Amino acid sequence: MKPQNKIRTFFNALFINPHHFSCIQRVEKVVKQMKYSEKIIFTIIALIFAISGITLLYRVNNMLLVEVPAFGGSFTEGVIGSPRFINPVLAISDTDKDLSSLIYSGLLKTSQDGKLEPDLAESYTINENGTVYDFTLKEDIYFHDGRKVTADDVIFTISRVLDSIIKSPKAPSWEGVLVEKTGEREVRFTLSKPYSPFLQALTLGILPKHVWEGVTSEEFPFSPFNIDPIGAGPYKIKKISRNSGGIPNVITLSSWKKYNPNQPKIKSITFKFFQNEEDLIKAYQEQDVKSVVGLSPSAIKTINPKPDIIKTSLLPRVFGVFFNQNNAQVFVNKEIREALAISAPKQKIVDNALLGFGKIINGPTPENLEEEINLEQNIETAKALLEKNNWKLNDDGILEKKTKTETVLFSFSISTSDTPELRRTAEILKETWEKLGASISIKVFEGADLSQNVIKPRKYDALLFGEVIGPESDLLPFWHSSERNDPGLNISLYANITVDKTLEDIQKETDLEIQALKKEEVVSEIKKDIPAIFLFSPYFLYLKAPEVKNIAFKKVSSQNERFVFIDEWFIETNKIWKFFVKD
Numbered sequence: 001m002k003p004q005n006k007i008r009t010f011f012n013a014l015f016i017n018p019h020h021f022s023c024i025q026r027v028e029k030v031v032k033q034m035k036y037s038e039k040i041i042f043t044i045i046a047l048i049f050a051i052s053g054i055t056l057l058y059r060v061n062n063m064l065l066v067e068v069p070a071f072g073g074s075f076t077e078g079v080i081g082s083p084r085f086i087n088p089v090l091a092i093s094d095t096d097k098d099l100s101s102l103i104y105s106g107l108l109k110t111s112q113d114g115k116l117e118p119d120l121a122e123s124y125t126i127n128e129n130g131t132v133y134d135f136t137l138k139e140d141i142y143f144h145d146g147r148k149v150t151a152d153d154v155i156f157t158i159s160r161v162l163d164s165i166i167k168s169p170k171a172p173s174w175e176g177v178l179v180e181k182t183g184e185r186e187v188r189f190t191l192s193k194p195y196s197p198f199l200q201a202l203t204l205g206i207l208p209k210h211v212w213e214g215v216t217s218e219e220f221p222f223s224p225f226n227i228d229p230i231g232a233g234p235y236k237i238k239k240i241s242r243n244s245g246g247i248p249n250v251i252t253l254s255s256w257k258k259y260n261p262n263q264p265k266i267k268s269i270t271f272k273f274f275q276n277e278e279d280l281i282k283a284y285q286e287q288d289v290k291s292v293v294g295l296s297p298s299a300i301k302t303i304n305p306k307p308d309i310i311k312t313s314l315l316p317r318v319f320g321v322f323f324n325q326n327n328a329q330v331f332v333n334k335e336i337r338e339a340l341a342i343s344a345p346k347q348k349i350v351d352n353a354l355l356g357f358g359k360i361i362n363g364p365t366p367e368n369l370e371e372e373i374n375l376e377q378n379i380e381t382a383k384a385l386l387e388k389n390n391w392k393l394n395d396d397g398i399l400e401k402k403t404k405t406e407t408v409l410f411s412f413s414i415s416t417s418d419t420p421e422l423r424r425t426a427e428i429l430k431e432t433w434e435k436l437g438a439s440i441s442i443k444v445f446e447g448a449d450l451s452q453n454v455i456k457p458r459k460y461d462a463l464l465f466g467e468v469i470g471p472e473s474d475l476l477p478f479w480h481s482s483e484r485n486d487p488g489l490n491i492s493l494y495a496n497i498t499v500d501k502t503l504e505d506i507q508k509e510t511d512l513e514i515q516a517l518k519k520e521e522v523v524s525e526i527k528k529d530i531p532a533i534f535l536f537s538p539y540f541l542y543l544k545a546p547e548v549k550n551i552a553f554k555k556v557s558s559q560n561e562r563f564v565f566i567d568e569w570f571i572e573t574n575k576i577w578k579f580f581v582k583d
Contacts, residue, residue, distance in 0.1 A: 066575065066576065067573045067574070067575050068573060068574055068575075068576060069265050069549075069550070069570035069572070069573060070265065070570070070572040070573050070574040071255075071263070071265050071267065071572065072265075072266075072267050072571065072572035073265075073266055073267055073547065073570070073571025073572045074266065074267055074268040074269065074270065074571070075266070075269060075270075075290045075291060075545035075547060075548055075571070076269075076270040076271075076272060076288070076289045076290050076291075076545075077269060077270070077271055077272070077289060077290070077291045077292065077293065077545070078271075078272050078273075078274055078280045078283050078284060078288075078289035078291070078292045078293075079094070079095050079098060079271060079272075079273060079274070079280075079292075079293055079294055080094075080095070080273075080274055080275070080276065080277060080280055080294045081093050081094065081095040081273065081274075081275075081294075082095065082247050082248060082249070082273045082275075083095050083096055083099055083227065083248055083251065083273065084096060084226070084227075085100075085221070085226050086099045086100055086103060086226060086227060086229045087100060087207075087225070087226045087229060088100045088104050088106070088157075088170075088204055088205030088206075088207070089157065089160050089161055089166065089168045089170060089204075089207065089220075090166070090168060090169070090220075090221060090226065091169075092169055094293075094294060094558075094559045094560070095273065097558065097559065097560040098271075098293070098559065098560045098563070099251065099253075099271065100205055100229075100231075100560070101205070101233070101560040101561070101563050101564070102233055102234060102235040102253060102269070102563050102566065103144075103205075103229050103230075103231040103233045103235060103236065103237065103253070104205025104206065104207075104229070104231035104232065104233045105119045105120050105141075105205060105206065105231065105232045105233045105234075105259075106119055106120065106202060106203040106204045106205050106206060107119060107120050107121040107124070107135055107137075107154070107187075107202045107203075107204075107206070108121060108124075108199060108202045108203050109203055109564055110203065110555075110557070110561055110564050111564075112552060112553060112554050112555070112564075112565060113554055113555065114554065114555030114557070116199050116200070116202075116203070118138075119203075120137055120138060120141050120149060120206060120232065120260075121135050121136065121137060121138065121202075122136045122137060122138040122139070122185075123135075123136050124136070126510065129194060130191075130194035130195075130196065130508065130510040131190060131191045131192070131193065131194055132188065132189070132190050132191075133188070133189040133190075133191075133198070133199075133202075134182070134186065134187075134188050135154075135186065135187045135188075135189070135202075136183075136185055136186050137149060137150070137151065137154075137185040137186075137187075138185075138260055139185070140258070140260055141232055141258075141260050142232060142258040142260075143208045143211075143230055143231065143232045144230045144231060144232070144236035144237075144256055145208070145211075145230050146258075147208060147210060149206060149208075149232050150184055150185065151181040151182075151183065151184060151185060151186060151187045152181065152209050153206050153207065153208055153209045154179070154187045154206055155179050155180070155181055155187065156207060156209035156212070156213065157204065157205075157206050157207045157209075158174060158177075158179045158204075159179075160207065160212070160220065161174050161204070162174055162175075163217050163220075165217035165218060165220075166217050166220050166221070170201070170204060173198075173200075173201040174201060176191065176192045177189055177190070177191055177192075177198075178190040178191075189202075193507075193508070194507065194508040194509075194510065195507055195508075196506070196507060196508070196509060196510060196515065197470075197474045197507075200470065205231060205233070206231075206232060207231075208230055208231070208232075211225060211230050212225065227240065227248060228240060232259075233256065233259070234255070234256055234259045234263075234264045234563075234566050234567050235253035235254065235255060235256055235264065235269065235566070236253065236254060236256045237251065237252075237253060238252045238253055238254040238268060239251070239252040240252075248273065249272065249273050250270060250271070250272050250273070251270070251271045251273075252268055252269070252270045252271075253268060253269045253270075253271070254267065254268045255267055255268065259567065261567070262567045263567070264566055264567045264569070265567070265568075265569065265570040265571075265572070266548070266566075266569055266570060266571055272288070272289055277294075277295060277296065277299055280292055280294075280295065281295070281299055281302060281303060284303060284543070285303065290545035290546070290547070291542070291543055291544050291545040291548070292542075292543045293541075293542050293543075293559060293562070294559065295541060295543070296419075296420060296421065297354050297355040297356075297357045297421065297541070298355060298420055298421075300355070300357070300541055300543070301355055303543070305543055306546075309543055309544050309545075309546055310541065310542075310543060310544075311541075311542040311543075311544050311551055311553070311562070312357065312539040312540060312541060312542075313539065313540045313553055313554065313555060313556040314359055314366055314537055314538075314539055314540075314555075315366070315537060315538055315539065315540050315556065315557065315558075316365075316366050316468070316469045316470055316473065316537070316555075316557045317366065317466050317467065317468050317469065317537055317538060318361065318364055318365065318366060318466065318467045318469055318534055318537060319422075319425075319464075319465070319466040319467075319534075319535050319536050319537070319538065320464075320465070320467075320532045320533050320534040320535045321340070321344075321414065321429065321462050321463070321464050321532060321533045321535065322462065322463045322465060322491045322492040322531070322532040323337060323461075323462055323492055323530075323531060323532060324458060324460055324461060324462065324463065324491075324492070324493060325493065326458070326493055327458065327459065327460060327461055328412045328413075328461035328462065329408060330408055330409065330410060330411065330412055331412070331461075331462075333389070333401065333408070334530065335385055335386060335388075335389040335391075336386070336391075336410065337530040337531075337533075338382075338385060338530055339382035339383075339385050339386050339436060340382070340433060340436075340438075340533055341530055341533045342378050342381055342382040342385070343375075343378050343379045343381075343382040343432060343433065343435075343436060344429065344432070344533050344535065345375050345428055345429070345432045346360035346361075346535050346536060347360055347375070348375065348428055348432075349424075349425050349428050349429075349535055349536060350536050352424060352428060353420075353421045353422075353424040353425045353428060354421055354536065354538060354539075357538060357539040357541060358536045358537060358538040358539055359536060359537050359539075360535065360536050361534045361535070361536060361537055362527070362534055363523045363526070363527055363534055364469075364475060364478065364479065364522075364523060364526050364527075364532075364534060365469055365473045365475070365519075365523065366469065366473075366537040367473070368523065368534065375432075379432070379435055379436065382436055383436055383437075386399060386410075386436065386437070389401070390402075391410065391437070393437055394409075396439075397437065398410055398411060398437060398438070398439045399436070399437035399438065409439070410436075410437055410438045410439065411438065411439040411440070412438070412439075412440060412461040412462055413440070413441045413442070413443050413460070413461045413462065414426050414429065414430065414440060414441070414442050414443065414461070414462045414463075414464050415443045415444075415445065415450070415454050415460040415461070415462070415463050415464070416442070416443070416444060416445070416450075416463070416464035416465065417444070417445060417446075417447055417450050417464075417465070418444050418445060418446050418447065418450075421538075422464055423442075423444060425464060425535070426442045426444075426464050427442065429464070430442055443460075455486075455491060456486045457486070458485070458486070458491075458493065463491055465491065466538075467489065467491075468557075468558075470557055473519065475503060475506075475519065475522055475523075476503040476504070476506070476507060477489045477490075478490060478491075479492075479494055479496075479499055479503065479522065479526060480499070480500055480503050480504075481494065481495040481496070481500050482500075492531035492532050493531075494526070494529070494531040494532075496525060496526075496529060498525055499522055499525050499526065502518050502521050502522050502525075503522060505518055506518045506519060506522070540556045540559065540562070542562055547571050548569055548570075548571055549569070549570055549571065550568055550569055550570055551569055552565070552568075553565070
């Protein structure tokens with residue numbers, strides 16, 4: 001019998017006449033009848049069938065499988081500065097706020113689109129007048145020691161914020177607010193007058209009353225719970241390592257299994273603290289840390305990371321040149337302010353000072369984005385405007401304007417902070433504006449010196465500075481005439497009756513559409529008066545650990561808000577069949 005006939009006989013016996021023998025018996029009988037060469041051919045064919053079958057099953061299986069996040073994994077993050085107050089009532093530094101945002105939770109939190117949504121709260125209502133806020137807490141929310149979060153904890157936390165001895169930086173947001181318990185899980189906040197940005201204050205992390213109630217106001221800043229805290233946030237303290245001076249240099253956090261709504265999927269996060277940017281860059285390059293935050297644009301360029309690990313978000317901060325007409329008479333002339341605004345080299349500043357990590361703006365909020373037209377053309381337009389208003393070059397090559405009583409010189413100084421980006425910005429402005437015929441000097445100050453000895457007493461001609469507008473773009477603290485003197489934030493000493501009235505109306509308005517329209521009116525009026533030149537809004541820069549997935553944030557108003565949706569980040573994954581995946 002030919003080999004092919006014997007093989008055919010084998011398959012006939014195996015599949016066509018199944019009733020005569022068991023499967024194994026049929027195979028054994030046919031194989032025994034084969035010659036050696038026929039057995040080789042049979043083995044090859046059998047292997048082909050087996051491999052094909054396994055491959056087909058593998059492909060079908062893969063078609064039905066999807067990758068889903070799983071619990072596990074860890075990463076190490078480097079930050080600049082050591083923690084001192086891991087406490088939402090006292091936190092001031094970025095490092096303290098970073099850790100507080102992971103360890104504590106507030107009634108509300110910022111959503112990915114920059115709005116607010118419940119965190120510890122289950123729901124809330126606001127009365128028609130916008131003065132009474134009723135909050136209901138979730139049922140299953142726990143502190144890291146296993147105790148339930150209650151209305152008493154919320155009231156206790158606010159009492160610590162308002163304690164004059166403690167001097168919390170959060171106190172101004174709570175002045176005049178009456179807080180009362182209306183149930184075991186219910187809290188009511190009553191305002192003396194409508195204040196629409198109040199909801200932002202409710203992102204404040206809640207302290208456990210049972211832990212802190214024995215700590216006096218005087219002892220509050222010195223309590224060990226400021227470094228070894230207990231909160232109700234997505235992560236809890238696992239381990240703290242200290243240097244020889246007793247200062248924490250490494251803190252490891254672990255995922256809190258009872259965090260509501262979902263336990264974070266990344267098992268642990270280790271923070272390592274560095275005293276300067278150079279040490280942090282070195283640690284990143286040596287892979288001692290996998291993610292970093294707080295680096296300047298120039299440092300990012302030095303590291304030159306892969307584009308896919310740089311996470312950015314436009315910060316609600318407005319950098320500009322703010323004119324002090326009380327200190328520099330030259331700015332009383334509107335054509336001077338207008339000429340400086342027309343010729344401001346905004347794109348050059350973003351490209352050279354920020355290395356591209358920012359957007360140019362033309363108004364007092366980050367939403368007022370613009371694109372710069374031809375700079376040289378703008379300079380010529382500015383020159384023509386000054387010439388039209390009788391500004392002429394003197395023998396020293398500086399523009400001046402003569403009146404019947406005096407001669408005003410186009411000369412002023414720019415005061416700014418000692419940071420590379422702002423120093424470079426001041427240099428670019430000086431270089432450009434001197435082409436108009438101005439005489440400009442640059443005064444650079446260390447941060448604390450600038451705040452205490454320059455901004456506070458309003459001792460500057462022009463101030464190159466940044467304002468943290470916040471996610472709600474509340475402009476009243478920055479542009480209302482009542483805020484012209486310290487501690488007010490109106491650093492242009494701007495006064496406009498129409499703007500004052502509109503800003504006050506916005507504070508009372510609860511309709512978001514009407515708020516937006518009134519805000520546009522304020523912006524339009526400010527731009528018309530030119531009390532400042534608005535230059536840019538910077539990007540928040542975060543180099544994520546390559547293994548961490550699903551990091552997404554559209555709007556970040558401060559550094560710590562990168563962690564708002566930490567419970568959705570993951571490292572480990574599992575593969576399961578599609579029909580087991582929950583929608």
